[in-house]
Amino acid sequence: MKILGRVCVASLLLCVILWLCWIKANVREPAERRPSLLPHVLQLPGYSRLPDGEPLVRNPCNTCAVVSSSGQMLGSGLGPQIDQAECVLRMNTAPTVGYELDVGSRSTLRVVSHTSVPHLLRNQTYFFQQSQDTVYVIWGPPKQMDIDQGITYRALLQAKSKFPGVNIYALTQNMMAHCDQVFQNETGKDRAKSGTFLSTGWFTMILAMELCEEVSVYGMVSESYCRDRTQPPVPYHYYEKGRLDECTTYMMHERASRGAHRFITEKAVFSRWARRKRIYFKHPSWEA
Numbered sequence: 001m002k003i004l005g006r007v008c009v010a011s012l013l014l015c016v017i018l019w020l021c022w023i024k025a026n027v028r029e030p031a032e033r034r035p036s037l038l039p040h041v042l043q044l045p046g047y048s049r050l051p052d053g054e055p056l057v058r059n060p061c062n063t064c065a066v067v068s069s070s071g072q073m074l075g076s077g078l079g080p081q082i083d084q085a086e087c088v089l090r091m092n093t094a095p096t097v098g099y100e101l102d103v104g105s106r107s108t109l110r111v112v113s114h115t116s117v118p119h120l121l122r123n124q125t126y127f128f129q130q131s132q133d134t135v136y137v138i139w140g141p142p143k144q145m146d147i148d149q150g151i152t153y154r155a156l157l158q159a160k161s162k163f164p165g166v167n168i169y170a171l172t173q174n175m176m177a178h179c180d181q182v183f184q185n186e187t188g189k190d191r192a193k194s195g196t197f198l199s200t201g202w203f204t205m206i207l208a209m210e211l212c213e214e215v216s217v218y219g220m221v222s223e224s225y226c227r228d229r230t231q232p233p234v235p236y237h238y239y240e241k242g243r244l245d246e247c248t249t250y251m252m253h254e255r256a257s258r259g260a261h262r263f264i265t266e267k268a269v270f271s272r273w274a275r276r277k278r279i280y281f282k283h284p285s286w287e288a
């Protein structure tokens with residue numbers, strides 16, 4: 001009886017050992033420990049999807065073209081080059097139709113100010129139906145973008161229910177505070193106390209650095225550009241010819257004590273980032 005018992009235990013043990021060996025041989029290591037051939041997926045919690053609040057999740061872009069709305073783009077002929085980037089990031093409702101040669105025609109993502117949302121909503125068939133592959137990332141203060149009370153947020157929710165296929169994200173209020181903090185770190189000035197509104201370009205550059213391995217920037221001048229009086233005037237926006245002049249607008253905002261964008265200060269910060277990261281200013285072309 002005793003011997004039989006030992007044999008039984010021994011064979012059971014052998015079975016268990018053999019089984020463990022088989023498992024070790026056949027079960028692959030968890031995916032994260034294997035050197036993956038697939039690109040890793042980014043999770044960006046600063047951007048929350050409408051209506052469910054999920055973070056922005058997608059593969060990183062190897063190359064990005066960040067296209068500003070500046071009049072610098074007029075006559076550039078850079079459309080084909082811009083369209084070759086894996087991801088094309090635009091600002092607000094800057095049109096491509098009719099400007100393809102200079103600004104390209106693809107829009108992977110648009111960063112949109114709460115103040116431009118009414119323009120989006122006025123042309124929903126174009127932005128949310130014809131261009132529904134574009135991801136919309138909206139920034140704004142709590143009064144506009146709070147998920148319970150924000151007026152703009154509510155209007156966007158309505159648009160989302162009308163066009164369920166569209167991808168709309170809102171910067172979380174944490175992310176808004178983070179962007180303020182980045183401004184303070186870089187300039188030594190409190191964003192609100194210094195009477196400053198961040199520009200859509202600021203939010204776009206921060207998102208581009210999170211999303212893209214390499215960023216080519218189109219239509220952003222250097223911080224010293226507007227000091228050089230020999231530069232020919234260009235419109236503030238390429239799609240609003242004959243209205244504001246870019247450098248005049250930049251200088252006016254830079255000097256204003258309250259409620260102003262600091263386009264030139266922001267450019268100086270972008271230039272510092274370009275010394276550390278793969279950010280290239282293509283048009284006008286300048287070195288950080």
Ligand SMILES: *[C@@H]1O[C@H](CO)[C@@H](O)[C@H](O)[C@H]1NC(C)=O
Binds near residue numbers: 095097126
């Ligand atoms: C909507 O936008 C498209 C593309 O920019 C433009 O061609 C069209 O005229 C716009 N429609 C309205 C009603 O504004």
Ligand SMILES: *[C@@H]1O[C@H](CO)[C@@H](O)[C@H](O)[C@H]1NC(C)=O
Binds near residue numbers: 178185
């Ligand atoms: C601001 O600077 C501090 C000190 O260098 C750093 O710890 C913090 O991460 C920075 N924050 C941002 C948002 O850049």
